[in-house]
Amino acid sequence: MDKLKAGPLLRLLCLVCIGFALPVPVFAARPANVSIGALFTFDSVIGRSAKGAIELAVADVNRDASVLNGTYLSVVEQDTKCSGFLGIIQGLQLMEKKVVAVVGPQSSGIGHVVSHIVDELRIPLLSFAATDPTLTSSQYPYFVRAAHSDLSQMAAVADVVTYFSWREVTAIYVDNDYGRAALDALGEQLQSRRSRVSYRAPFPPGAGRAAFTDLLLRVSMMESRVIVVHASPDSGLGIFAAAHSLGMMSSGYVWIATEWLAAALDSSSSVSTVGMLQGVVTLRQYTPDSDAKRSLMSRFSQSGMNAYGLFAYDAVWMAARAIDQLLEDGSNVTFSDDARLVANGSTTRLRLGALKVFDQGEQLLGKLTTLVNFTGVTGRALAGPAYEVLNVGGTGVRRVGYWSNATGGLSVAKPDADAGEANQQLHSVIWPGQTSRRPRGWVFPNNGKALRMGVPYRTTYKQLVSRDASGPDGASGYCVDVFKAAVSLLPYPVPVAYELVGDGVKNPSYGDLVQRVADGWLDGAVGDISIVTNRTRVVDFTQPYQLSTGIQGLDGLIASSDPIGFQVGSFAKSYLMQELGVPESRLRELAINDYAASLQNGAVAAIVDELPYVQLFLSTNCQFRTVGQEFTKSGWGFAFPRDSPLAVDLSTAILTLSENGDLQRIHDKWLSPGQCASSDANSVGADRLSLSSFWGLFLICGVACFIALLIFFFRTLRQYFRYHGHAANEVDPDAFPPPVMDAGGSTVAGRMSARRPARLTSIRDLMTFVDMKEAEVKRRKKMMNEDSSSGSRLDRSAGPSSSSFSPV
Incomplete structure (x- = not known):
């Protein structure tokens, strides 16, 4: 019996032991x-x-x-x-x-x-x-x-700069990891848009008013007036306080602050702070409106969120x-x-x-x-970056647009995931000085440095440009005078220093001159510099001030196998080879002094050169002439570094010179014909058409016009007499008013007392008739014929007594 009772108990103990041996899932308790x-x-x-x-x-x-x-x-x-x-x-x-x-x-x-x-x-x-x-x-x-990182913010700043067509900016930034990395990002973004940071002005963390004043004095001497400020909200306001005291918040300046300024204004926008920031453009990270945002802002209104x-x-x-x-x-x-x-x-x-x-x-x-x-x-979270573009004015800020990475730029519409591409548009901005007109964004640098302009030291045809030891500038010529006249039209002073390029033994290479400008050795180049594609890739040119070249009679010349001459250093060689397909074996490089001899001895069949050189050559070599029509090319221009604002302003000045006639007067002063002027009609202009060339055509046209006039006159007279004959047969009752009795009892016709000379009336009638249209004449003749026929029928039906009258 005891054994029977012990069995189930033993089995139960075994099951319990097995249960403890089996793995049991363990869940960690949440930490408190x-x-x-x-x-x-x-x-x-x-x-x-x-x-x-x-x-x-x-x-x-x-x-x-x-x-x-x-x-x-x-x-x-x-x-x-x-x-x-x-x-x-x-x-x-x-x-x-x-x-x-x-x-x-x-x-x-x-x-x-x-x-x-x-x-x-x-x-x-x-x-x-x-x-x-x-x-x-x-x-x-x-x-x-x-x-969002400053990479997207600097893209927004670069788009703002590009939108207003500025090419250079001055960057003021705090000299630490935050400032330096952002400046590098800004430089990359501007470079991708063909703009650049022209001057960097770092300041140490914790800088005071004196440091800011010294920094801004250096900035004021620079060329760019577009200033980007990247600082912290705690130190950045000191920059604007110093700028305000120095008069740098006035008209002509452009101030663009990154999002730190919006944070400072959102936290505490006092009247004095806003007052010194008038006209500043700043960014603020865009956050869409929502109930959660409004609720948080309302709970945080006291401290400034x-x-x-x-x-x-x-x-x-x-x-x-x-x-x-x-x-x-x-x-x-x-x-x-x-x-x-x-x-x-x-x-x-x-x-x-x-x-x-x-x-x-x-x-x-x-x-x-x-x-x-x-x-x-x-x-x-992690959505595409977007910014509000704000403009400080009055007693606060106003939104002038948005920038979104998702839509690809500036827009006046809110950033939206479903929106299309940005339309690159902003509302009007009130700039420093309370003006809505876009500032030019730069001035000539006030640092005492003159503009270094390279001048080719030509040894031939010095009328164009060359050394002038007796003059104050050391250079003279047609090109130099054009440049001086254009500079004088600029709305700001530009001191210029001319540097001769060349050894005075042979004409310098204009390709090397342009490359010096591209490499920064010169600020620009003055001279007869042809504007061709390979040069525009490295520098900018002004508006051309010589619009035609002397490429003459090309079709027949190219079709032949004769040698062709071109001036040393001219772009004509590359043009003839690359664009017209002339093999290099046919081309002969010549100095201008060798033009006459080469043409006379048959070394070349023709010379291709630019029009001013051709004119100067023909002015002293009357036995030669140009043939065919002139070929239009880009012309000459002054070379400047890429994106130089001077190129734009000087182009406008050259257009003004062309419109007011000064450009032609300078041309006539330096490039007027020489001893061959009297024989131009027989030599240089022999193949040109004049009024005398068309005397036969003028005679034929004149005779034809005279005969047509006579025919028209006789035809008009014939129509007039026919019209006058019909009018004479008409009886106008008003032409004969009722007779009146005078005191003696005789009858007097009232109309006879107002009779006019017949000749005067006929002349006036003829003049009136000539003014009438032919269709009107025919219409009136038809009406008169119809009236005449109707009157005849009435006369026959009424009898003789119907037309008589008896006086009372």
Whole structure:
């Protein structure tokens, strides 16, 4: 019996033992508290906004039951005090407190250092204000950008510069990682749009009013008046205060500030601050309107919320959602020692042993990078960057447009995922000086340096351009006078220094002269420089001031096999070979002094050259002449470095010279015909048509016109007499008024007393008839014929008594 009772009990014990031996799934309990860190400067424009936003976000997360599911989120804040050194120390102390993620840092420089730390400790870093483009996830795997980088912002600035057709800008920037990286990005963006940063003006972090004044004095001496300011919200306003006191916020200047200025104005836009910023254009990161955004702004209205605060708020929510997903997957939150930090007793001296590696950091990083559909108060996370373009004026700012990377540029419409390409349009801007007229954007530099203009030292045909030892400029000629006249029309003074290029023995190479301009050895080149494609690729030219070249009678010349001459250094060789297909074996390079001999001895059948050279040659060599028609080419121009604003202004001045006749007067002064002027009609102009060439045609046309006139006159007279004959047969009752009785009882016809000379009446009738149209004449003749026939019938039916009358 005891054995029977013991059996079931034994079997039960065995089952229990087997049950303990089987694996049982274990679920980690959610931690009661999870901490994140926040690293920024408390007492700063960005920091004050970020601090309030972070604390509001943590409170909102803890109130939301759908996030973290009972796990309390806490934040540990560390103040970097705008110091790189203290930022490193505060970052290390923050890691000691076992935070699973860090929101920040505010500074790009601190971001570089702290990124190295979090990479080793596997703690994700969510930056809401470090916009340095070189802070990338490829270099720092645990760096997660929660705001757009300056790469997109500088693209927006470059588009604004391009939209207003400016080619050069002066960049004022803080000399640290944040400023230097942004400036490099701006230079690349401008270069892709054929613009450039012409002058860089860095200032050290923490610079004061005196440093800003010295910097702006240097800026005022530069050529560009388009100034881009990239600073921090705390130091940037000092630049504008100094500019205002120096009179640099006046008409003619263009000030473009990056998004730091909008953050400063959003935080505290006092009347005095706005007053010194009149006409400034700035950017602000675009965040779409939403109920969540409006609610947050209303709760934060007392402290001044800016765009950085909005991104900090969203960064906390991103961290909270990623932690929630990590815990939902059953992961725990644990930390472990790093063996490298405790080696050789280093923990005793630096307490590095307190730094722990976050075991689940890689998993949390993966959750953060997959939150592409997260939508916060700034819109959808990781969406395409967009900016508002703002203009400071009056007592605040007004929006003049938007820039969006998704739509490809500037637009007056809000950025929208479904919108088409941007129309590259902005509303009108009120610039400094209270003007809506677009500033030119540059002035001639006020630094005492004259414009260095290269002049070819020609040895032949010095009427065009060459050395002039007796003159004050050291150069003279047709081209130099054209340049001087054009410069005199500019609305600003341009001091010029002429530098001769050449040895005075032979004409210099104009290709080498243009290359010196392209390489920066010269500021420009004056002379008979032909505008051809290979030169326009390296420099800019002004409006051509000689529009025709002397390429004559090409068709017959090309069809033959005769040799063709061209001037040494002329573009005619490349033109004949590349565009007209003339083989090089037929071309002969000649000096101008050899033209006459080469044509006389048959060395060449013809010479192809530019019209001014041809005119000068023919003025002293009467036995030669041009044949065929002139060939139009680009002409001559002054060479300037690429995108030089002087090229545009001087082109306008040359057009003015052409319109007012000064260009022709300069031409006549230097290039007027010489001793062959009297024989031009028999030699140079022998193949040209004149009025005398058409005397036969004029005679035939004159005789034909005279005969046609006679025919018309006789035909008109014939029609008039026929018309007058019909009119004479008509009886007008009004022509004979009733007779009246005089005192003697005799009858007097009243009409006879008003009789006019018949000749005068006939002449006037003829003139009236000539003015009448032929169709009108025919119509009246037809009516008179019909009236005449009708009157005859009435007379026959009435009888003789019907037309008689008896006086009373």
